[in-house]
Amino acid sequence: MPYCRECGAKMIYDRDTRSYVCPGCGLTYTTQDLLIESRKTLGERVEENRRRRKYAEYLDWWTSSKK
Ligand SMILES: [Zn+2]
Numbered sequence: 595m596p597y598c599r600e601c602g603a604k605m606i607y608d609r610d611t612r613s614y615v616c617p618g619c620g621l622t623y624t625t626q627d628l629l630i631e632s633r634k635t636l637g638e639r640v641e642e643n644r645r646r647r648k649y650a651e652y653l654d655w656w657t658s659s660k661k
Pocket of ligand 1: 598599600601602603616617621
């Protein structure tokens with residue numbers, strides 16, 4: 595079961611509209627929306643890791659150059 599990206603509530607599948615509805619804020623997702631959303635999240639996660647690694651390298655350089 596997917597979670598709402600706005601409020602984090604568990605989303606409920608509505609068979610009539612074939613989409614997920616958030617009981618917390620009323621947001622609706624179609625299954626297509628969810629696919630796009632999960633892909634985006636993965637891409638953002640990769641980007642975040644890359645940024646974090648770069649910062650760690652910078653810290654290494656900074657601390658070693660101070661010696
Ligand atoms: Zn919500």
